[in-house]
Amino acid sequence: MSKRKRPDSNAPSDSLTDHERLIYDVIRSKQDMGIWTRDMKRELRVNLPDNIVTKSIKSLQNKSLIKEVVNIHSKGKKHLMAVEFEPSKEISGGAWYSEGSLDTEFIKVVKSQCLKQIIKLKVATLEGISDSIKRSGAFKVDLTKQQIEEIVRALVLDNQIMEVKSNGSGEFTNIPVGKVCYKNVSKGGGGGEPKTGSLASIPCGVCPQINICKPDGVISPKTCVYYTKWLDF
Amino acid sequence: MLTEYGTKHAVHVITNHFGDLVAKVCECLLRKGPLTRQNVKRYTELSDEQVKNALLVLIQQNCVQAFTTEQPDGFADGPKANTQYVVLFDNILHRVRFAKFLTILSQEFDQQCVELVQGLLEHGRLTLKQMFDRAKSSEKEGNLVDLDSLRETLVKLVTAHYVERCPASEPLLMPISEEEGPARKKGSKSAKKIGEPETIEQQVVEAALPMEAMRFSVVTNVESDVGEKEKNSNNVTPGEKRKHDVLELDECGVADEQSVVYRANFEGFIRRLRHKGCIDHVRAHLDDGAANVLSAMLQATSSAEKKVKTKNSVPLSLSSIYEEVIKSEAGRNMTLDHVRASLVQLGELSFVDASSDSYSIDFEKIIEIAQNEEVESVVSKRYGRDAYRIFRLLSKSGRLLETDKISDTTFVEKKDAPKILYKLWKDGYLLMEKLVVTGARQSQFLLWKVNRQILWKHVLDEMFHAALNLSLRVSYELDREKELLNLPADKRTGPLQDRYNRIRKVRILLESSQMKLDDAILLFHDF
Ligand code: SF4
Numbered sequence: 001m002s003k004r005k006r007p008d009s010n011a012p013s014d015s016l017t018d019h020e021r022l023i024y025d026v027i028r029s030k031q032d033m034g035i036w037t038r039d040m041k042r043e044l045r046v047n048l049p050d051n052i053v054t055k056s057i058k059s060l061q062n063k064s065l066i067k068e069v070v071n072i073h074s075k076g077k078k079h080l081m082a083v084e085f086e087p088s089k090e091i092s093g094g095a096w097y098s099e100g101s102l103d104t105e106f107i108k109v110v111k112s113q114c115l116k117q118i119i120k121l122k123v124a125t126l127e128g129i130s131d132s133i134k135r136s137g138a139f140k141v142d143l144t145k146q147q148i149e150e151i152v153r154a155l156v157l158d159n160q161i162m163e164v165k166s167n168g169s170g171e172f173t174n175i176p177v178g179k180v181c182y183k184n185v186s187k188g189g190g191g192g193e194p195k196t197g198s199l200a201s202i203p204c205g206v207c208p209q210i211n212i213c214k215p216d217g218v219i220s221p222k223t224c225v226y227y228t229k230w231l232d233f
Numbered sequence: 234m235l236t237e238y239g240t241k242h243a244v245h246v247i248t249n250h251f252g253d254l255v256a257k258v259c260e261c262l263l264r265k266g267p268l269t270r271q272n273v274k275r276y277t278e279l280s281d282e283q284v285k286n287a288l289l290v291l292i293q294q295n296c297v298q299a300f301t302t303e304q305p306d307g308f309a310d311g312p313k314a315n316t317q318y319v320v321l322f323d324n325i326l327h328r329v330r331f332a333k334f335l336t337i338l339s340q341e342f343d344q345q346c347v348e349l350v351q352g353l354l355e356h357g358r359l360t361l362k363q364m365f366d367r368a369k370s371s372e373k374e375g376n377l378v379d380l381d382s383l384r385e386t387l388v389k390l391v392t393a394h395y396v397e398r399c400p401a402s403e404p405l406l407m408p409i410s411e412e413e414g415p416a417r418k419k420g421s422k423s424a425k426k427i428g429e430p431e432t433i434e435q436q437v438v439e440a441a442l443p444m445e446a447m448r449f450s451v452v453t454n455v456e457s458d459v460g461e462k463e464k465n466s467n468n469v470t471p472g473e474k475r476k477h478d479v480l481e482l483d484e485c486g487v488a489d490e491q492s493v494v495y496r497a498n499f500e501g502f503i504r505r506l507r508h509k510g511c512i513d514h515v516r517a518h519l520d521d522g523a524a525n526v527l528s529a530m531l532q533a534t535s536s537a538e539k540k541v542k543t544k545n546s547v548p549l550s551l552s553s554i555y556e557e558v559i560k561s562e563a564g565r566n567m568t569l570d571h572v573r574a575s576l577v578q579l580g581e582l583s584f585v586d587a588s589s590d591s592y593s594i595d596f597e598k599i600i601e602i603a604q605n606e607e608v609e610s611v612v613s614k615r616y617g618r619d620a621y622r623i624f625r626l627l628s629k630s631g632r633l634l635e636t637d638k639i640s641d642t643t644f645v646e647k648k649d650a651p652k653i654l655y656k657l658w659k660d661g662y663l664l665m666e667k668l669v670v671t672g673a674r675q676s677q678f679l680l681w682k683v684n685r686q687i688l689w690k691h692v693l694d695e696m697f698h699a700a701l702n703l704s705l706r707v708s709y710e711l712d713r714e715k716e717l718l719n720l721p722a723d724k725r726t727g728p729l730q731d732r733y734n735r736i737r738k739v740r741i742l743l744e745s746s747q748m749k750l751d752d753a754i755l756l757f758h759d760f
């Protein structure tokens with residue numbers, strides 16, 4: 001006999017009202033994507049009054065047939081899903097989200113761990129970083145290679161590390177030629193704060209009004225408050 | 234294509250240097266393109282005399298070049314030639330860089346050279362005789378100027394390509410025929426990529442340029458005594474703007490010392506500034522060692538550069554690089570291993586291409602990275618860290634990416650990413666495309682992209698805008714404290730002294746910012 005559960009024949013769902021059955025079917029058909037209450041109502045083939053819908057949802061929840069999940073795209077909107085599903089990555093945001101928000105603390109910790117290992121190793125491949133982190137025992141759970149890769153890519157975008165290709169000699173001695181490696185950005189962009197360029201170091205370079213500022217306009221270099229502040233010696 | 238603020242900035246520079254009238258003619262040419270004198274008159278509504286004088290000043294100062302075109306299917310009486318004037322935008326920009334040019338010069342040459350070029354920059358164009366008169370008039374006691382040493386100085390500067398002979402006053406611009414391609418007379422120039430579109434400005438400049446050998450040669454006829462006043466020599470005192478003759482100067486006439494006119498070769502200076510910019514960039518990213526190596530490579534290869542925007546230097550072997558490195562004081566204590574290691578570092582960042590033991594500088598890469606950093610820094614300061622990461626992602630990938638994908642890769646909250654992207658798009662930093670997918674339910678995706686070409690033009694325009702604003706603010710601040718600045722030092726007491734100190738600091742900050750901003754304009758416009 002198949003071990004697969006057949007929710008249809010589950011005891012609680014047998015005792016559903018017609019309305020509950022209609023609603024439950026729509027929600028369950030969405031599998032791990034779930035559905036927003038308003039959309040669900042639209043998909044019902046019959047027009048049910050709001051209070052009936054609300055009551056039915058309550059009852060389905062009480063019977064532990066559906067649950068409410070957080071959709072990262074629309075927090076605050078009631079998003080429903082059949083209990084046997086786990087929210088897909090599109091809904092939950094994946095490993096870096098918790099409770100529908102980006103888990104910035106966690107990301108920060110992983111970033112700094114990766115950076116630490118890269119600095120320690122001088123030149124590191126993804127596998128190298130991954131192993132090194134595992135050995136350090138910094139995390140209770142093992143991070144997947146994909147997670148490390150995502151973090152490393154973000155560090156490159158942060159300009160804290162850079163991507164280089166191994167040439168097989170010098171500091172790359174143990175790395176096959178052509179393999180992508182990562183190195184700490186030693187100077188220039190070091191510390192992740194980009195070096196302030198010439199344009200960015202004057203008021204106009206960072207000015208939100210530059211598109212409306214005219215030599216003789218209401219906003220003009222003569223009357224400009226950013227300049228006045230800048231030149232306040 | 235000129236941007237709006239590029240034009241405004243250029244007009245402002247000309248107004249500051251030569252007044253409203255000249256600026257009016259200049260603006261007319263900037264906005265309308267090449268025009269005949271008649272048309273300039275029509276558009277500016279100035280008198281014939283005014284237009285003529287303004288054009289003469291602009292030509293004398295190398296900001297306008299005259300040319301003629303042959304009307305292809307002329308009238309019965311043969312092709313009709315008419316003189317047109319084209320404004321040289323780049324040369325107008327160079328006017329704010331004179332101090333930089335002189336600094337370069339003073340690092341390589343003696344004071345006499347600097348003074349000679351200073352005269353050329355001030356007057357635009359001079360003959361040897363005029364240079365001599367000028368030197369004479371500012372002669373200090375015990376430091377007599379003689380013609381021979383001045384001529385020697387000139388030869389030195391011409392050989393170094395910092396001074397050149399003036400171009401033809403009115404070259405003939407051939408209509409470009411389909412089969413033959415543009416008619417070119419100079420060998421070095423025909424190496425240019427076929428199909429690369431040229432502006433009229435570039436075509437005219439090229440047509441006016443003397444042949445390489447002539448351009449960098451000094452005519453000497455020592456027999457005739459130049460010191461002696463001759464009947465036909467122009468008696469203009471130095472200091473006066475020389476605007477005689479420039480229109481009538483004969484290109485292939487007798488090359489006699491009296492009539493050959495020289496000017497500063499801006500290209501030579503810009504090339505040096507480009508090199509300097511590359512060295513500074515390498516120093517900021519790596520270290521002094523790498524900067525020394527790059528500088529030595531430049532030293533050894535720069536004479537082979539044919540134009541300012543060279544892509545790669547000619548390849549050099551390790552030993553020839555080393556030989557050059559130890560010639561300089563800074564590189565003398567570098568070992569061969571150290572040089573090799575620096576070359577590896579330079580290669581890692583793609584600043585130098587290494588192949589089978591020869592090395593070549595990748596100018597384009599160095600400049601591209603420097604440009605990226607300049608733009609990224611604006612994005613970071615104006616829109617914040619998340620925007621910085623998003624921008625770098627799009628800029629590196631160079632293709633369309635979807636909002637969700639962007640927020641995932643950059644770790645920016647789903648609800649924040651669209652807001653940031655929208656802001657960047659609204660300010661002209663990104664392109665947006667809508668993608669509508671019609672499935673069971675119609676859904677719409679937004680895709681975003683950095684288009685370097687469009688963005689760079691936009692950023693350059695912002696730089697010109699900022700340069701204009703800086704300049705306007707300088708004049709405003711100085712104007713406000715005009716009386717105070719004219720006060721003798723002993724009258725400045727108490728609060729007056731405080732105000733004086735303030736305006737001094739303001740001036741230093743604003744003027745140094747102008748110079749720095751111009752470095753960025755050089756980076757985006759000239760390099
Ligand atoms: S002058 Fe002032 S308002 Fe105008 S662009 Fe510059 S900083 Fe902005």
